[in-house]
Amino acid sequence: MTASQPTEREILAFQAICDGFYPPNAVAAAIAQQRTWYDALCRKFDSPHPAGVSAVDRVLAGIGVRHYRPSCDAVGATVLCLHGGGFVVGSLESHDAICAELAGAAAAELVAVDYRLAPEHLHPAASNDGMAVLRALLGEGRRIVLAGDSAGGNLAAGLALRARDEGLSGVVGLVLIYPGLGGDLVSGSYAEMAEAPGLSTSDVAYYRALYGAAEDDPVAHPLRAESLARLPPAYVTVARFDPLRDDGRRFAARLVEAGVDVTFREEPEMVHAWLRARHMSPGARAGFRALAEGLAVLVRR
Template sequence: MTTFRAVKSFREVGSFRDRVDPELLPGLAFSEEHPPPVSLAELAGFRAGAEAPDTAVVPGVKVQDFVTGGVPLRVFTPSGDGPHPAIYWLHGGGMIAGSVELDSAYCASLCARTGAVVAAVDYRLAPEHPFPAPLDDALAGLQWLFASAADLGVDPERVAVAGSSAGGGLAAGLALLNRDQAGLPLAFLYLMYPMLDPTHSSGSAREFSGIPTWNRAHSKFAWGCYLGSDGPASPYAAPALAEDLAGLPPALLQTGELDLFRDEDISFGMRLLQAGVPTELHVYPGAYHGFELNCPDSSVGARCLQDRDRALIRALHGSSVSALTTPAEGTYS
C-alpha cells in the first residue's frame, strides 16, 4: 500500500508539472524548496524561515503604521490630493502564517498602480488564535479605516475589501459579516484564489491532493488550525458554506487552472452571479497557487495583475479611470 501511494504521488506530480505554464516553472521550483507546513513543528520553522521580499521604495507612496484596539495596520498612501479610494488588504498564509511585513512590497505597488490608499491589517494567526479572532481583527481594522477616513484622506464611499488565498477567504467572510452586522458601505470585493471551503470536496481539491504547491494536506492542516474544532464551520469562517450571497459588493475573483481552490472559487463566483452580485471571474491557464507572486513578470502573471488593477480602478475611480494608466508587463513588484 505504501509503495502504491508513492508511485501514485510521483505520477500526479509529474502530470501536474507537465501542465504548468513554462514561464511559471521557476516559481514552482521555489514552492518545492519551501513547502507549506503540515504539522505544528513544521509551522514554527515555516514562520521562522519566511523572509519579506526586498521592499524597494515606491516613489510617491507614503507608509505609516497604526494600532487600533491592539490590532496593527500599515497604511500606504499615494501621492496627490485626496480623498482617495481605499483598498483594505488581508494577507495570505493559510490563516497560520503571513504578515503585513511580508506583503509590504505588494501593498506599496498596489497603492501606486491603483491610485488608492492601501490599509493592510496584521490580524492574529491560528492555531494560537483560531476563528473568530482573525475575523474580529479584520472587522476592527475595517471599522477603524472608516472612522479614520477623513484623517487618512480616504473617501468612505469608495472602499474595497481585498485579499489573497487565506486573506481572500477572510475578505469574503468579512464581507458577509459586514452585510449582516456592521453595514459599512463597501464598494468592491477582490478575491485572489480565496480559501473558502474546509470540506475539500470539490473536484480540484481531489485532483490536486498531492501537488508540490498548496495541496490537500497543507490545506487540511491549516483549516484545522483555524476552525479549532470538529464542529460545523460558521459561514463567516468558511464562506463557501454561506447559504445566501445576495447583497455583497461587486466582485472580482481570480484563480488558477492548477490551484487546489479552483473549483470552490469558480462555484463561489457562480453563486455570486446567481445572487445578483456583479461578478468578474478569471481562471488562468497553466497557473498554480501563488503564480503571480512567484513569477510576476511572466505573461500570465502580468496579465493577472493587470486584470486586478483594471477592475479595482474601474470600481473605485469610476469616470476618472482614464486619469490612471496600468503599467506595461514586467513592471510589477
C-alpha cells in the same frame, strides 16, 4: 508533465525557487519553523515600493496596520487588505511589496491588517481583528473595498458577510485572490489538483484544522452562507493549478446567481500564490495587471 502541472517555464522556475525556501512538506514542521521558512521565501521575492508610494505603520482599533498612500491623489474607496498564509504564517512584511504595488497600480489608499494568527489565536480572532479595523475605517467616513489572497480572501469574504448582516454601509467592493472559501476537500479541484505545486489538498485541510472554525460557520467558510445576496460588486481571480480553484469558481457563480456584479478571471498557467511571481512570469504579470485594473474599477465605482 502531469495534468496538475503548468507548462509555462517561468512559473515552473518560480515554484522550484519556492520549494527551495518552503519545502512541499513544510506542514510537518513546527509552526515556528514554518514561519521562518515563509518569511525567508517572501524576502526572496521582495521588491522596492513603486516610486512615490509611502507606507506608515500605525495602530487602528487596537490592531496594527500598515497604511499605503500612492504618489497621486487617491480618489474613491480605501482598500482594506488581508494577507494570505493559511491563517498560520504571513504578516505585514510578507505582503509589503504586493500591497505597495497594488496601491500604486490602482492609485488607491490601502490599509493592510496585522491580524492574529492560528494556532495561538483560533477563529474568530483573525476575523474580529479585520472587523475592528473595518469599523474604524468606516467610522472615518471611508468607503471600503475588502481584498485578500488565499486565507486573506477567506477573511475578506467573511467580513463582507458580517458587514452585510450587521447592516454596515460603506463596503463597496470585494476582491478575492485564489481564496479558500470552505469547499468540501474531496471533489472538483480538491481531487483534480490534490498534489498541485505549492499547495496540496492535504495542506488546505491542515490549515483549516489549525484555524479551529466550526464547519457550519459561514464567516469562516463563506461558501456555506445561505445567501450571497446584497454583497458588494466583486473581482475574483483563481489559478488553474490550485486545489482552491473551484472555491473561487463556485463563489463567483453564486454571486452572479444572487444578482451581484462579478468579474471572474482564471489564470490558465498559474499556481497558488502566483502573485509573488509577478516580476518573473508572463502569466503572473498579466494576472497582476488585470487584478490592479479590476481593483481600480471597484475603488472608483
